[in-house]
Amino acid sequence: MSPTSPALVSQDAVRRLARSVLMLVCTVYVLAGFVGRDAWRNDDVVAVAHMGEIARGHSSWLQLTLAGMPTEHPGLLPYWLGAASLKLLTPVVPPDMAARLPFMVLLVLALACTWYGSYYLARARAAQPVPFAFGGEAKPKDYARALADGGLLALIACLGLAKLGHEATPAVAQLALAALLFLGYCIRPYRPWQGTLAVSTGVLGLTLCGAPEVALMLGIGGAVLEWRQAHAAQGDDMRLQDPKGLWLIAACSLASGFVAHAGGLWQSPTYPFVLAEVQWNGYLQMLVWFMWPAWPISAWALWSWRRQLWNWNSNRHLAWPLYCVVIICLASLRFDNADTTLLLALPPLAALAAFSLVTMNRQMAALMDWFAVLFFSVCGIIIWVVWVAMHTGVPAAPAANVARLLPDYVPRVVWWELVLALAVSGAWCALVRWRSGRHRTAIWKTLVLPAGGATLCWLLLATLWMPLLDFAQSYRGLALQVQRSIPDGQCVQAIGLDRHEIAALRWYGQVKLAGPWQLESCPWLLVQAVGEDNRTETHVDLTQWRQSAVISHFVVYRDSVVLYQRR
Known part of the structure; x- marks a missing residue:
């Protein structure tokens, strides 16, 4: 146990977030955006069309083409999953939905890997809270569960996950497999062979999804970190010394490199690391909103645990997620699709953000709560005002803007979507009221409003605005x-x-x-x-x-x- 741990956590502070509530939030978040729409312009419809070409026999499984044109994305695995789902489910399920089902499962996998990754990182000896003189400190498993809940809420709260995470594109497959790779190294000290299998699957899968550079850097870099940490391991962490597993991971990484070379999966860098000033400004602006609110919370975690950062060998709960975030951010600088690359950094960033919950003071927590309430409430009100204006003409300005941008659009009311939007708006009001009460003990409480607000706005867009967005983005x-x-x-x-x-x-x-x-x-x-x-x-x-x-x-x-x- 680290004697300099900044975590002072009582058993009362690690009360569990109700599993039914957590599962409901995850279910609503995953379904919203995947259900009730066509494939939208750009990457979404292009990816689905490639899957359809394979399923109909108009394209080879190994040489993907669309009307004679090769695919722009080098990955194969996402298209295989969508095509297989189309062939199996099309007679029963509508084609659009059949193509999306594997990606819904992949998003669920990313959420699950983030929870379990945060859980096992919090189980590390150096991550445990300081014991109290007369007892009453948090029990290790309860402490880990509370931090895992916080990590999952941090991921759901990330603004960048909303749109890209709900498309049937290779980006979602890369997200899930990167999260699986991240989880593998988190669980290896406790479940060596399960962790080895997860890492190996993540490396091979990421390569087949068109991200061999990130796969090799995470796979090999994680092995080096684990090998260094093995020399500082104590007690249960002695399981870090598993050379057979590390050799297997190294072999899979090497095999992935050969597969990427044989399949032409390596991508040529679009930009050098030294970007122009305009490119840097655009990149930093995207970075700020894409990773919000996980990045400021993670920065607080790094500051709170700064003394432990100097000793990476014995603080894997900080070293491994931080390494993943840095590598993925550097990789995003090299290619023009920076947002899809940054998507892979969200699970480790969310896990890192969870460790801020044990050190965050009341002033910082109150600031985050008020910002979340104001930001998401204003966003929700805007969505409702525009919806009312579309159907009634009042207020006049939003109605005129919609008519100018979409002159051929005829508003229609989908009653079940309206009922769902009213229900989630009422749930948001109840959540704000609950958070404003005296619920100061649970450490995950700080991330309830950001995650709830992100789910609120995404669900309102996926219900009230879905006919409008589908009309504008669909090419059916x-x-x-x-x-x-x-x-x-x-x-x-x-x-x-x-x-x-x-x-x-x-x-x-x-x-x-x-x-x-x-x-x-x-x-x-x-x-x-x-x-x-x-x-x-x-x-x-x-x-x-x-x-x-x-x-x-x-x-x-x-x-x-x-x-x-x-x-």
Whole structure:
């Protein structure tokens, strides 16, 4: 036990958060955003379309293509999971939902790994609270459970998890497998072979998901940290000395490198580490909101435990999550998809944030509570005001803004969504009232309002605003318009279309798109329109074609396409 531990925690402070409440929050958070919508533009619809191509037999399982174009993302495993789910469940489950089900399970896996990772880190000898002179300090298992509850709440509260965590994209698979790898090293001192299996699976899975750099750095770096910590281990932590497990992890890491090389999974860096000033400003701004509120809480934890940071060998509860966060943040600087890379840092960051709960003073806790109440209450009120304005025209300004941005949108009330939104709003009011009462003992109380507020706003968006967002982000309408304009079975040559438009045409319209080399054999031509006058800029001789239709997205008019028929 560390004699300089800053944790002074009584048994009364580690009372358990009700399992039913915690499970309900997690269930609502996972379902909201996955259910009741189409695949949205950009990465979401592109990923789902790739899964559909595999399931329908139009693409190889090893060489992914979409209308003849190779995938931009090097990972294979996420598409395999979605395609397998489509093949198994499509007759029973709607295709959109069938493609998302594996990613819902992966998000649940990420949440579970964060809880158990925080639990086993808190079980470490150096993480235990200082014993009281006359007893009454927190029991180790109860202490670990309370910190694990706090770690899970910190993850749910992270703003960056909301949108990216609810898409059927490789980012969600990477998040789950990175969390599994993180958990593996957390549990190895107590369950050596289960931990070894989790780490090995995480390394191989991350590699197949298109993140071999992060997989190798975390896999090998964690092994080095554990090997160094083995020399300082005492008591139960002597199980750190498990050379067979470390050798197996090293072998899996080496095998992952070969798999990445053979499969072309290595990504070339987009940016050097020395970024321009504009890039740094954008990156730091994204970092602040994406990891909020876990990053300031984690900073408080590092400051409170700063004396233990100097001795990494005996403080794995700090060393391992901090190492993960630093490595992932550095990796995010090298590629243009920094947000999807930073997503992998949220589980270890949340686990690190949990250790601030045992040292946070009342002033800091009160500041966080008031900020959470004000921020999320204002966000919730805005969501409700805009929804009321859409349906009644009052207030006039929000109603006019919606009409200007979405002129073709017709508001509709989905009663079960309205009832659910009212229920969650009432639950938020009850939670604020509960937190304002005299509930000062439970150490996880500080993260209840941030997690509850994030769940509130995300659920309100997924209910009240879901028809609006689905209308704006879905390309189902454009794809079906194109499908109705073309006789069945006839091929279309697409020129200049964005990848998400092609994906929507294949996924929703099942339009037979031809490759560039098949122009002469196709009776139809689809060209991206430019400008408000829908002019076309293409190298194709349009004198051989006659314009058949101009088809526009309901909202994004720059995504208009012009359909031509061969003369």
